[in-house]
Amino acid sequence: MKTLLLCCALSLLLPMIVAVAAEVAPAPLRLSPAHLAAVDRQRRIFCQYDSASFEPPELLGGNIEAMMRYRYGYADQPGSQIDAICLDVSNEGVAPYPSKILPMIRNPGLLRWHEQGLDYIQRMIEEGRKRGKEIWWNHRVNEVERGHGGFRIGGGTEMEERNPVKAQHPDWVIKSWWWQGHWNLAVPGVRQHKLAILTEVAERYEFDGFQLDFARHTPHLPPGRQWELRDGITRFVADVRAMLLARGAARGRPFLLAVRIPENLEGCRTDGYDVEEWARRNLVDIMVLGTRTMRVDLPSFRKITAGTNIKLLPSFDGWHATDGYQIQSIEFLRGVFENFWAQGADTVGTFNWAAGSPALATEIGAKPGPAPQELANSEVGSLATIRSKPRFYAAERRGGYPNGEGYFSQNLQAPLPVRLRNDGTPAEVPVYLWNPLPTPVSATLRLICFNHLPTDKLAVTLNGHVLTPARIDGAWKDSEIHSPAPQPLSVTPFTLLKEVSKQSLTQIDFTVPADALRRGANTVSVSVAGRGAFRTGSYIQVEKTELHLR
Secondary structure, X not given: OHHHHHHHHHHHHHHHHHHHHHOOOOOOOOOOHHHHHHHOOOOXXXXXXXXXXXXXXXXXXXOHHHHHHHHOHHHHOOOOOEEEEEEEOOEOOEEOOXXXXXXXXXXXXXXXXXXXXXXXXXXXXXXXXXXXXXXXXXXXXXXXXXXXXXXXXXXXXXXXXXXXXXXXXXXXXXXXXXXXOEEOOOOHHHHHHHHHHHHHHHHHOOOOEEEEEOOOOOOOOOOOOOOOOOHHHHHHHHHHHHHHHHHHHHHOOOOEEXXXXXXXXXXXXXXXXXXXXXXXXXXXXXXXXXXXXXXXXXXXXXXXXXXXXXXXXXXXXXXXXXXXOOOOOHHHHHHHHHHHHHOOOOOEEEEOOOOOOHHHXXXXXXXXXXXXXXXXXXXXXXXXXXXXXXXXXXXXXXXXXXXXXXXXXXXXXOOEOEEOOOOOOOEEEEEEEOOOOOOOOOEEEEEEEEOOOOOOEEEEEEOOEEEOEEEEXXXXXXXXXXXXXXXXXXXXXHHOOOOOOOOOEEEEEEEEOHHHOOOEEEEEEEEEEEOOOOOOOOOOEEEEEEEEEO
């Protein structure tokens, strides 16, 4: 009888024991001293650029020496702080290198080089090695199909070429905003397919590391179920990590792994990235934080990576820029990167910047990039080279990137623009300033308002300090603000307002007492104190809020 009871009890407990065993968390990976030393290498600026940016297709297949001179133009300039370069040339469904898995892209220039025995990717690696730079490979986890017309400005998306793998496996994709659908990482076949592509690249080329770029494009899991199905992405990251560790051991040199993820834990959770688990298991070496945002929650990421050797790398996209700042002055860039460093970044990243100076671009027939980037590449890689120089800090604006479904890159939580109520109810806009301020400091608060007339009065405070206008310009023009029309869905330098003569913008500057500023969030409170003749349905809208320091 006792034996029977024991057997019955075991039959009841066995499923529970099996379930508990299945839920035992995998142990953290133990990384070699050589691997940890490689993670600790100096990276002042981690430069990720699309290798087709700012250059005409005629350069491909032409003088490869001129191409390399431009590709490493900013890295070669005196005082450059670029220590790592990430090649961002992946194009969904085709490869810019000879592949056994994907068809080689039918770009005439690349094919011409290939026929001459020239491998563009290999040459980029060799040139980087000569310069003592780290060279990384970026993998856009869910890139859109640009087909054989990609890899050049204006190549655009190929709307008529169906991805054969997606066509063969319709159950592998998520029907979303992109007509061909997005890879669903909850599907094992998708993970195996992408792992095979990455394995081939790792075995063909001697990169220092891979970056899994989750910014391109969401969703990676079925919308509404991202957190529920997060294990699919975690398994993919773990598989890539295991492959790179094995490849690193085989070649006798560490192979690092970075991931580009949203700028805060809320965004990671929304899109299904279980970054706490990745950190606990040592699945990644670098977390690249954000794309288009000026705000990055470094303290929260520092908390979840405590006790690991994971580096935190906030990054800023200069092409798909934060709304209202498609044109980035050096003062703006100093403010963005100073805030990154002052929150404790291990390194900083640039994304979609030009590769060489405007002068060098002109010399080889490429389209010049933004001039301030030339100076920025020798300044933003260190607090010491930013400190005490003119800079400003701006509040974020919403939207400006339609290519996604989820949290990443959308900036939908940003406070601006904000419409002011006519009853005097204040609107509060935080402006973040993380570096301890020197004293004395000259500071100016600047508001750009739409539909503000000379007879209108605003009440403005900064951290409770009442401010009075020092200068008002009622004829202000700003090609990055489209009000009263809606802002463009996609923010790039191509979307600037062409006709500004009829704009109704006002710039209002306020002198800020030094004791009004604080480290962290500086709260700007704006309310309507009085309006002229009543205008039905008329509201003042705050478009930009900036703190300028000199």
